[in-house]
Amino acid sequence: xxxxxxxxxxxxENMPRLFYKDIKPQAEKTVFDMGESFVLDLxxxxxxxxxxxxxxxxxxxxxxxxLTIRFGENEREINDDFTVYNGTISRTWLQExxxxxxxxxxxxxxxxxxxxxxxxTVINVRRPIRLFxxxxxxxxxxDMSKLQGADIGDKLLEKIDDVSxxxxxxxxxxxxxxxxxxxxxxxxxxxxLEALVNHCTFDNKEIVKRCLYLFAAGxxxxxxxxxxxxxxxxxxxxxxxxxxxxxxxxxxxxxxxFDHSQDIETVSDLxxxxxxxxxxxxAILDDNSIVTHQxxxxxxxxxxxxxxxxxxxxxxxxxxxxxxxKLLFDIGDKDCEKYEKQLCKIRxxxxxxLYNPEKGVFENELDGHQLSVHSQVWMILxxxxxxxxxxxxxxxxxxxxxxxxxFTPYMRHYVVEAMIKLGMYDEAKEYIKLIxxxxxxxxxxxxxxxxxxxxxxxxxxGDRKINSLCHAWSCTPSYFIRKYFI
Amino acid sequence: xxxxxxxxxxxxENMPRLFYKDIKPQAEKTVFDMGESFVLDLxxxxxxxxxxxxxxxxxxxxxxxxLTIRFGENEREINDDFTVYNGTISRTWLQExxxxxxxxxxxxxxxxxxxxxxxxTVINVRRPIRLFxxxxxxxxxxDMSKLQGADIGDKLLEKIDDVSxxxxxxxxxxxxxxxxxxxxxxxxxxxxLEALVNHCTFDNKEIVKRCLYLFAAGxxxxxxxxxxxxxxxxxxxxxxxxxxxxxxxxxxxxxxxFDHSQDIETVSDLxxxxxxxxxxxxAILDDNSIVTHQxxxxxxxxxxxxxxxxxxxxxxxxxxxxxxxKLLFDIGDKDCEKYEKQLCKIRxxxxxxLYNPEKGVFENELDGHQLSVHSQVWMILxxxxxxxxxxxxxxxxxxxxxxxxxFTPYMRHYVVEAMIKLGMYDEAKEYIKLIxxxxxxxxxxxxxxxxxxxxxxxxxxGDRKINSLCHAWSCTPSYFIRKYFI
Numbered sequence: 024x025x026x027x028x029x030x031x032x033x034x035x036e037n038m039p040r041l042f043y044k045d046i047k048p049q050a051e052k053t054v055f056d057m058g059e060s061f062v063l064d065l066x067x068x069x070x071x072x073x074x075x076x077x078x079x080x081x082x083x084x085x086x087x088x089x090l091t092i093r094f095g096e097n098e099r100e101i102n103d104d105f106t107v108y109n110g111t112i113s114r115t116w117l118q119e120x121x122x123x124x125x126x127x128x129x130x131x132x133x134x135x136x137x138x139x140x141x142x143x144t145v146i147n148v149r150r151p152i153r154l155f156x157x158x159x160x161x162x163x164x165x166d167m168s169k170l171q172g173a174d175i176g177d178k179l180l181e182k183i184d185d186v187s188x189x190x191x192x193x194x195x196x197x198x199x200x201x202x203x204x205x206x207x208x209x210x211x212x213x214x215x216l217e218a219l220v221n222h223c224t225f226d227n228k229e230i231v232k233r234c235l236y237l238f239a240a241g242x243x244x245x246x247x248x249x250x251x252x253x254x255x256x257x258x259x260x261x262x263x264x265x266x267x268x269x270x271x272x273x274x275x276x277x278x279x280x281f282d283h284s285q286d287i288e289t290v291s292d293l294x295x296x297x298x299x300x301x302x303x304x305x306a307i308l309d310d311n312s313i314v315t316h317q318x319x320x321x322x323x324x325x326x327x328x329x330x331x332x333x334x335x336x337x338x339x340x341x342x343x344x345x346x347x348x349k350l351l352f353d354i355g356d357k358d359c360e361k362y363e364k365q366l367c368k369i370r371x372x373x374x375x376x377l378y379n380p381e382k383g384v385f386e387n388e389l390d391g392h393q394l395s396v397h398s399q400v401w402m403i404l405x406x407x408x409x410x411x412x413x414x415x416x417x418x419x420x421x422x423x424x425x426x427x428x429x430f431t432p433y434m435r436h437y438v439v440e441a442m443i444k445l446g447m448y449d450e451a452k453e454y455i456k457l458i459x460x461x462x463x464x465x466x467x468x469x470x471x472x473x474x475x476x477x478x479x480x481x482x483x484x485g486d487r488k489i490n491s492l493c494h495a496w497s498c499t500p501s502y503f504i505r506k507y508f509i
Numbered sequence: 510x511x512x513x514x515x516x517x518x519x520x521x522e523n524m525p526r527l528f529y530k531d532i533k534p535q536a537e538k539t540v541f542d543m544g545e546s547f548v549l550d551l552x553x554x555x556x557x558x559x560x561x562x563x564x565x566x567x568x569x570x571x572x573x574x575x576l577t578i579r580f581g582e583n584e585r586e587i588n589d590d591f592t593v594y595n596g597t598i599s600r601t602w603l604q605e606x607x608x609x610x611x612x613x614x615x616x617x618x619x620x621x622x623x624x625x626x627x628x629x630t631v632i633n634v635r636r637p638i639r640l641f642x643x644x645x646x647x648x649x650x651x652d653m654s655k656l657q658g659a660d661i662g663d664k665l666l667e668k669i670d671d672v673s674x675x676x677x678x679x680x681x682x683x684x685x686x687x688x689x690x691x692x693x694x695x696x697x698x699x700x701x702l703e704a705l706v707n708h709c710t711f712d713n714k715e716i717v718k719r720c721l722y723l724f725a726a727g728x729x730x731x732x733x734x735x736x737x738x739x740x741x742x743x744x745x746x747x748x749x750x751x752x753x754x755x756x757x758x759x760x761x762x763x764x765x766x767f768d769h770s771q772d773i774e775t776v777s778d779l780x781x782x783x784x785x786x787x788x789x790x791x792a793i794l795d796d797n798s799i800v801t802h803q804x805x806x807x808x809x810x811x812x813x814x815x816x817x818x819x820x821x822x823x824x825x826x827x828x829x830x831x832x833x834x835k836l837l838f839d840i841g842d843k844d845c846e847k848y849e850k851q852l853c854k855i856r857x858x859x860x861x862x863l864y865n866p867e868k869g870v871f872e873n874e875l876d877g878h879q880l881s882v883h884s885q886v887w888m889i890l891x892x893x894x895x896x897x898x899x900x901x902x903x904x905x906x907x908x909x910x911x912x913x914x915x916f917t918p919y920m921r922h923y924v925v926e927a928m929i930k931l932g933m934y935d936e937a938k939e940y941i942k943l944i945x946x947x948x949x950x951x952x953x954x955x956x957x958x959x960x961x962x963x964x965x966x967x968x969x970x971g972d973r974k975i976n977s978l979c980h981a982w983s984c985t986p987s988y989f990i991r992k993y994f995i
């Protein structure tokens with residue numbers, strides 16, 4: 024098995040090229056006095072660095088000028104009151120700097136921001152000053168010239184496709200970032216979805232490969248699962264959480280990558296790690312081959328208060344086994360048959376132990392018989408039920424107030440995937456229009472980490488101001504639109 | 510007459526070398542958590558830039574760390590409440606920055622500060638961090654290796670000499686600065702005193718020459734007087750005020766410089782400007798050769814509320830005429846006799862019109878017969894009275910509650926000079942011990958712009974926090990100590 028240094032070396036070799044673009048927003052005027060503020064509009068969401076010039080207007084000024092510069096992913100963030108903050112995430116992610124600068128100056132702000140709007144407030148100045156030559160130097164590893172065209176023929180879906188691609192583009196930096204404003208790491212769950220959309224849009228194979236290797240270099244947890252996230256700035260850091268579903272989805276991400284690239288070399292490098300993930304998972308199954316509860320934070324699936332996720336996790340396992348068996352078949356790996364047998368056996372056991380044929384839904388004793396959309400979706404994706412049986416299970420829970428409902432755009436992706444698998448194309452399309460279209464109605468330039476249709480104030484972090492409005496796991500409509508709707 | 514470009518060129522050629530020194534203060538510990546703050550003590554007042562390192566302590570931190578860094582010329586400034594500020598000078602001179610930095614970082618703060626103490630407060634951090642490798646890189650154009658030794662033999666005077674020299678050293682940068690914290694320009698009044706002390710301490714001729722040329726390149730006012738101050742950062746700027754006394758003291762500064770350096774070339778370059786200052790002054794005399802009131806801010810002398818300064822200004826004129834006549838004599842200039850005659854004539858007229866022989870003091874009708882120490886001091890320095898007559902005039906006003914008293918260390922310099930001229934050495938020494946020694950008692954590492962013995966809270970700017978605690982015009986005791994007291 025290749026070692027960590029090898030993986031880091033491979034990650035380094037696949038560093039994607041960054042494309043820079045200077046956006047030069049105009050202010051409505053150039054002369055500003057004490058207390059005045061103005062907002063620059065970049066016209067779209069960008070990730071990058073900001074610079075501007077400052078000079079006297081009508082007379083010499085010796086005292087430094089105090090400015091605050093706020094970067095907002097949308098207009099609300101620009102006008103929010105930052106003195107009040109109740110979030111659980113560090114408030115230092117709020118994008119506002121307090122500067123003292125001499126006149127004249129070319130101010131090159133050293134840090135990176137994610138924003139569409141920039142608000143400059145002249146806090147303190149002795150006389151009017153000129154502020155001009157604003158430049159936001161954006162960066163992305165998405166090569167717009169390689170973006171595959173798509174003839175969608177539906178205005179709303181076209182817009183959703185645009186915003187999905189924009190979201191992906193903004194998260195594509197030296198690796199796939201989760202959220203360029205505040206979650207500058209890569210989580211496997213998001214990675215898998217970003218890679219999927221990338222395959223049918225920018226087709227940047229380097230960045231996918233790089234991220235696969237970055238995770239391979241990480242430290243596995245006690246149970247043998249990969250780290251769920253990786254940082255590479257300010258330095259490489261392997262996350263301390265080891266979620267089982269994310270570890271499995273790493274395997275799926277490699278399968279997606281091989282299907283798209285036929286890159287047998289990378290697959291050979293990473294195959295032992297994938298096998299280890301599946302072995303580690305097999306070790307936490309009970310005598311009926313049903314996954315058991317583990318200590319600590321061991322499964323994600325979705326953010327829903329009180330969600331019991333073992334059935335869903337079981338589905339992720341089967342989904343992974345199916346994809347992995349196919350990969351092994353494609354590359355002629357000797358273990359193929361072993362995994363195929365396991366898949367077949369555990370699918371049957373899962374239906375036997377987790378499906379309630381009377382109600383036509385999955386409910387797991389280990390989940391306290393909790394009813395959830397999640398369980399149905401993942402059992403469908405895991406191939407435990409299909410066709411009308413699958414539809415029935417899904418429809419019995421979707422919008423059923425007694426069932427836990429999907430919450431994040433991430434989980435909603437798998438709802439759509441399940442619909443597609445069941446042939447519910449119209450429903451899938453409507454679901455996308457409802458959820459991602461809802462963000463479009465709010466004026467989104469990029470899709471949000473969290474979108475609660477009835478509650479635009481909602482934040483999983485206790486304060487909307489810290490929400491990430493450009494988030495990797497929300498970029499997936501383009502995948503569905505381009506693959507199934509045109 | 511040489512033109513502005515020539516003068517600027519000469520100023521550039523005489524750019525003094527800056528000496529840098531890294532001061533590495535120690536904190537009492539290295540690990541700091543949210544809300545903690547600590548003070549670094551540089552051990553002395555320094556002017557320069559600050560850098561430090563920041564790293565994780567026990568675990569990875571992704572969120573930026575928020576710090577405030579405050580620079581204080583003394584400990585009171587470090588602990589003052591900066592949220593309350595009532596000063597008339599821009600509050601942006603308060604030396605405190607608010608930083609967001611990533612871990613790990615080497616933070617190189619780009620701006621220059623004047624301080625002895627540095628207070629770092631960890632405003633926001635997710636976990637404890639390490640702060641270490643503090644470095645304050647000080648700069649000065651004072652070459653300590655050239656500092657002339659002095660065997661003073663009086664503990665307090667020794668201390669006063671040390672602090673005077675320290676004050677001068679801190680103000681010596683690329684030119685003589687008034688106050689490195691907040692008044693980063695050169696005023697002629699301060700320049701004259703800095704140059705005087707420099708001659709008998711560091712003996713840096715370049716910086717004096719450079720400043721002489723910087724003023725020569727400035728724009729004269731309507732009446733023909735030199736600009737009272739010059740900026741050279743962020744770019745050369747010629748001040749808009751044209752105080753008559755300062756214009757005259759420029760001439761005196763050149764005389765001091767020649768006496769010390771015998772640099773005939775520089776004197777030749779600047780002689781026409783000096784003659785112009787004296788001609789301009791002659792033009793504002795009345796028929797009795799007494800200077801008249803002018804519009805706007807035309808005379809400084811001292812900061813005293815309601816001070817009427819025409820008599821003092823007349824004295825500055827005579828003082829200048831005497832020094833200038835001597836310079837012309839020394840260099841064999843043909844106009845020498847003309848100025849000597851003028852001096853003699855106007856001295857007599859000044860005594861005739863401004864001296865009240867009954868009271869034994871100067872009072873000027875144009876000054877509303879206001880009694881002031883200033884008038885006596887400048888008439889003594891102008892050679893209008895001397896000996897017992899001079900002593901009587903001075904003692905009649907010093908500490909007389911009916912007379913305006915000297916206020917700034919700048920004016921107090923001329924009080925001491927008058928005492929010396931009258932042979933009152935003991936009184937001069939006591940006066941220095943009282944005033945500058947008073948600052949020593951307050952723990953001064955450098956002498957203040959303003960020192961009011963009974964009121965340490967006093968600020969001419971409405972808020973003590975903005976006071977300059979290292980100020981050029983207060984560095985003069987070394988001149989007297991070294992010239993007259995050893």
